[in-house]
Amino acid sequence: MRLREKMAVPHGRNFLMVPGPSHVPDRILRAMHRQSVDHRSLDFPKITHSVLKDLKEFFQTKEGTCFVFPATGTGAWESCLSNTLNQGDKIISVRMGQFSHLWIDMMHRFGLDVLELDVEWGDGLPYDQIAALLRNDTRHEIKAVAVVQNETTTGVYTNIPKVRQLLNQLNHPALLFVDGVSSIGSLEFKMDEWQVDVAVTGSQKGLSLPAGLGLVCARPKALALGMDKPKSSNLPSVFFSWKDMVDQNQLGYFPYTPSVPLLWGLREALDMFVVEEGIQNVWARHHRFAEGVRRAVAAWGLRPIANKPEEYSDTVTTVLCPEGIDAQKIVATAYQKYNLSLGGGLMKLRGRVFRIGTLGDINELIILGTLAGTEMAMRDVGMPIKLGSGVAAAAEYFQQTAIPTRGLSGTQAKI
Amino acid sequence: MRLREKMAVPHGRNFLMVPGPSHVPDRILRAMHRQSVDHRSLDFPKITHSVLKDLKEFFQTKEGTCFVFPATGTGAWESCLSNTLNQGDKIISVRMGQFSHLWIDMMHRFGLDVLELDVEWGDGLPYDQIAALLRNDTRHEIKAVAVVQNETTTGVYTNIPKVRQLLNQLNHPALLFVDGVSSIGSLEFKMDEWQVDVAVTGSQKGLSLPAGLGLVCARPKALALGMDKPKSSNLPSVFFSWKDMVDQNQLGYFPYTPSVPLLWGLREALDMFVVEEGIQNVWARHHRFAEGVRRAVAAWGLRPIANKPEEYSDTVTTVLCPEGIDAQKIVATAYQKYNLSLGGGLMKLRGRVFRIGTLGDINELIILGTLAGTEMAMRDVGMPIKLGSGVAAAAEYFQQTAIPTRGLSGTQAKI
Amino acid sequence: MRLREKMAVPHGRNFLMVPGPSHVPDRILRAMHRQSVDHRSLDFPKITHSVLKDLKEFFQTKEGTCFVFPATGTGAWESCLSNTLNQGDKIISVRMGQFSHLWIDMMHRFGLDVLELDVEWGDGLPYDQIAALLRNDTRHEIKAVAVVQNETTTGVYTNIPKVRQLLNQLNHPALLFVDGVSSIGSLEFKMDEWQVDVAVTGSQKGLSLPAGLGLVCARPKALALGMDKPKSSNLPSVFFSWKDMVDQNQLGYFPYTPSVPLLWGLREALDMFVVEEGIQNVWARHHRFAEGVRRAVAAWGLRPIANKPEEYSDTVTTVLCPEGIDAQKIVATAYQKYNLSLGGGLMKLRGRVFRIGTLGDINELIILGTLAGTEMAMRDVGMPIKLGSGVAAAAEYFQQTAIPTRGLSGTQAKI
């Protein structure tokens, strides 16, 4: 019928519930809506210095040096590797899903000698195997251990302090690299306390910015490698060079034109999450939202692919579908019929799982709407889901743990 | 505990589910973000003429003349009365809720002789009583019948064609005025077919703009009264004068500085709803969304205060609460704990009802999230609501009636 | 040639140098880009109260009550008259240009008994004639004296304290009404010190907002008339009623839906001009910019139509063209060829003058670019203007009076 066809216009905001990019708060979009400025002006260092200062709190570091690259998390990975290592260097890394796989692929292409470990997708780090590799490396040829704090493919969370402990117990000098793309700014992360040597993240996850910034933090041991790297090494770094960046950042400038809108956005995000909310509250918020989703998943009779509850991610829940169900159809249906963007299964998980992200500018009702939409989409593909069942379980949890945030005399409520 | 207190920051977008102002689509906010222009320039008539042309389609009129006042619905009421009537003129009006009450109050203050009819709040127009008044008015002293198409207080919808029929059957020349503030652009409205003489609406309802425009449409008989009104009448009109407006609009200009951002916003809204979606699809969309809410209300064991199903409003559902429940507490709880804005009970309905608006830039998942939030808030104040019950009923309906709107090759999907 | 024709696209921002609407600062446009909110929420009073508080400083009043109407300056006029007067009341007013003419026209249409005075356009108030009228009015039948502080048609500035002095010397109780649409927020204005009874202005001039707000300030004597006005007077006021507004404003709300984007914009404008810059500095800034334009006009061998230097306006300079030159052609040429919007001559000055506005978000270089554009346009219509002559005179003045505003360690420079 023609009328119904014409009705086929999506209304209201898309529910962007993939595990990044995440909903950008209106405040940040507004902050980014700015005319260009002269990034060589006398005033520009104010913004540079203020952003770099608050990024330290964001990474929970006093000793680290932060970098803002006009790139993405992939570029941040590249910055980590090319500033600290040379071709032929040994590095331990674990393939737990697509993102750890891609990082390992980059290591190979950079000519590193990768000691790869593979686990079932859904499992966490094989701490024992890492320990064994390190223990056997008596000549300390292994230069780095690279782990993903939160594998976005599976929603599995890594115990970074435990990795640090392995290194310390063996007095192994290998650097500890953490891919925190889908975790830092959402999940607990403590650069200094955990003695992480290099951590990387992107702007489009917990920071709630658009993609376009690759953020890196390096503690002194790693930084020194980058600062002292010979100009012509066999793994050169120019665009992602720490030395070029430090030299200019100290003066308040950048070695090339920064993406000013994203800098303004970053300034606003740091105001929101570091200055106003407090980073520990940010972590607590992400936990609460993800726990609501997990209650729903259980109520549906399903389970996360993550095998251990203590490894459940608070930014993404990867839901395992029953045999015979094509999970991609759920994702497609949710998008086409309900204006809901869920994450699909990646690589070998394609068709077997869908993913619900819980980061960015969301709240309880957005999650409950998402769960309702997921229920409809699961039913559309033939799953015997009771409508409202997951919503009820999550709502029960949200109701019990809710605290008033609006209309209070003492708060700086955003009206 | 300090941490929890600091957590008390509302996240994600407020669910603005009052019956106006409604969610403004991002497209419209973007369209309004424009530098000022010279409203006396050679180019300005293009925007004036294009907006006035498409407003005709919006009001479903060929014979009518449309006016855009930089004001609100209240101002549009004033424009309707002051251009067509004089102090002492007789007018029939019906008090069905707060908004019809306020319009009647304005009529009194304008010195009109108001033949008031009162109904139970929840009831629709007393068509028989109106007919009786008209029938008795053999000398045709009654100059106008003023009715509210959609009483936002109660969610009661008026059968405008039936009022027109009453007048026509009696050959009564009284003008028919329609307050369509919370209906036109959402609910079926046909200026010409229904022979409405003056209709008024505001920008912040179905049009999905911010408040700030009072829109008026006058058909020839009413228009002539405004155009011929002596400059000094006992009910003068200057700011809201039709004659001043027509004189300038014909040239493409306005008698005083128009609010240009709202004009751009109106242009975009007309593109979205009149040009692209089609006004009949807009009506169908509002019906479907409101029906979902009504299914939830029934599942909760509650009912709209509107007494007759054929008078249910598709823009607002006013939900009657059980004895002993203070409905205002539901509204306050929803706002403070769940970032959900519901409409409260107005005047004598305060504490007895809450209202769920279903207009503006919303979709199924926003409604389902709203229903989940309402369920939690009702439970918070002690109502024995089963979580997920209303959500499930609405989701059932939405699932059955959903049609794909995204990811389709043939559509102009907004990605 | 086809290439040149296709080149015919205007580039860069339009130089909007009409005397209002004025350039809106990016900060204000950004502040206005906000989703709608529930204007009946528990949080809303914060914005209402904060805006009304700072408006007092804006009007330089402690005793006055401020009103924000979602309308324009014309609506503000209407609010002034309808809240304080009744049909038949005597009022003195002076026709000095189009805007004072239109106000007088409104007075007639409102049934007031207008004691009109006419002056040459370019002349200021006929203080003696006003004094004479007041002196002869021994029975104090004259209820008000209404004057325009800055006639936008001619660029003539009124000495308000002098009018106050006339009234006080005669102990005449008539109210003093001031149309400050193109002056308040730009030119010196002191509500309390000058004992102005009602002042009105609009948002699109010195406040640098889009049009859409009519601002009114009433001191106690005038306010009392509005508050005590019988609901049904022969000059009724509903949309513009002070009493309705006061009743709701006290609670932090509005009697009908306010235009929230403009409220946010007003909040930002008050931050910029009242809180940060300081209103006295705002006046100084406008004087300096207008003086630059006057130096240019003199260098061109032309003169403002304002006859007395002490009556030169600092928001608009109305430039008298030589005989034989059609000033409208200058305005059209500037717009069509140089993307420059100048003000045209109004009513009987059409073709004889053009107007350069100097209010809103402008600076020295925008003015110098404007003067260069005006020089080119004057040459295009055949005036023997030496290119660069006016620019040089203005630049000379600007250079001498410039003070550094950027790149300073101690300032809150906007980078």
Next chain:
Amino acid sequence: MRLREKMAVPHGRNFLMVPGPSHVPDRILRAMHRQSVDHRSLDFPKITHSVLKDLKEFFQTKEGTCFVFPATGTGAWESCLSNTLNQGDKIISVRMGQFSHLWIDMMHRFGLDVLELDVEWGDGLPYDQIAALLRNDTRHEIKAVAVVQNETTTGVYTNIPKVRQLLNQLNHPALLFVDGVSSIGSLEFKMDEWQVDVAVTGSQKGLSLPAGLGLVCARPKALALGMDKPKSSNLPSVFFSWKDMVDQNQLGYFPYTPSVPLLWGLREALDMFVVEEGIQNVWARHHRFAEGVRRAVAAWGLRPIANKPEEYSDTVTTVLCPEGIDAQKIVATAYQKYNLSLGGGLMKLRGRVFRIGTLGDINELIILGTLAGTEMAMRDVGMPIKLGSGVAAAAEYFQQTAIPTRGLSGTQAKI
């Protein structure tokens, strides 16, 4: 004096007249103000394909493949080198200013064997010396010739067809790389006609976007090198890999999260400059604006540092200051006193020159205001410049060459 100090707030828009970043048109800022989307959605390929298609017209290529990296021009350089070359490869490059210097520095750090040529800063390419190097390279060991089309330091423009001719005359197979960061999208550039093998540019110049995109175009011979590069070469490329990008772009996606706001901005910029204005008109526009500046410079008795008129750049004019004048003081004064951002002298030209950019969203009056501001700043530092002299010369030229662009019935004027 306190008042004057408080006045020290910059008003109006900064005149951003550095040679990039340039003024971003309001249309583009508006287009970029968008919520994030799922870049893996079914709809996303529409935006990817549409942008890549129009970029071909932008680069004037049918055979080339375009790349959009979320990076900057520096990253685009890196992409060019790392996809086509290996460590130890010979490359010819010419140091003409800071940007060619930095590119050569990157080549060294990448382990290339750079055959460097140096010229006086202000001179163009030493075509003869390049020819000599190529002629002597009978074994075709030279893999590439890398030239800057427009050296932003000096405002010197390179004759790319002449370089192509040298290669073709010698039948030398070296690749031709062109840094078009400050030229492509502003100055004539023809990828296919000139047989450029790789061209790179950034978003913040002629395209009038913020910085944040590095754009690359590769013709088949160069592309093949990137596509066939072994995964582990001694000059690896991952973030900037063409192969990864082509593989995903063909499907409508990106190998990692793209910066969606900048993609929307790029879509709008391509609409403005490629679809609406036409790229040849863009070139003509830049020529006209720069010529106006050069007329002013001559009127001041100064000259561009570029030694040959046929090598004058149309995006930046580098003005040589007299002995004894510190050009940096002019730049600082313009910024601090007149809200004008000029480009300073770079490296060995620091203090000897200042630079006026003429790209981005500017027009005649912005340039004339800039020239007036520059005149004031030059006088402030003691140069005997006659105020208005440069303005007059430029205005004379602009007036003679102006064509109407507004208020025309046949045009799509932006009002």
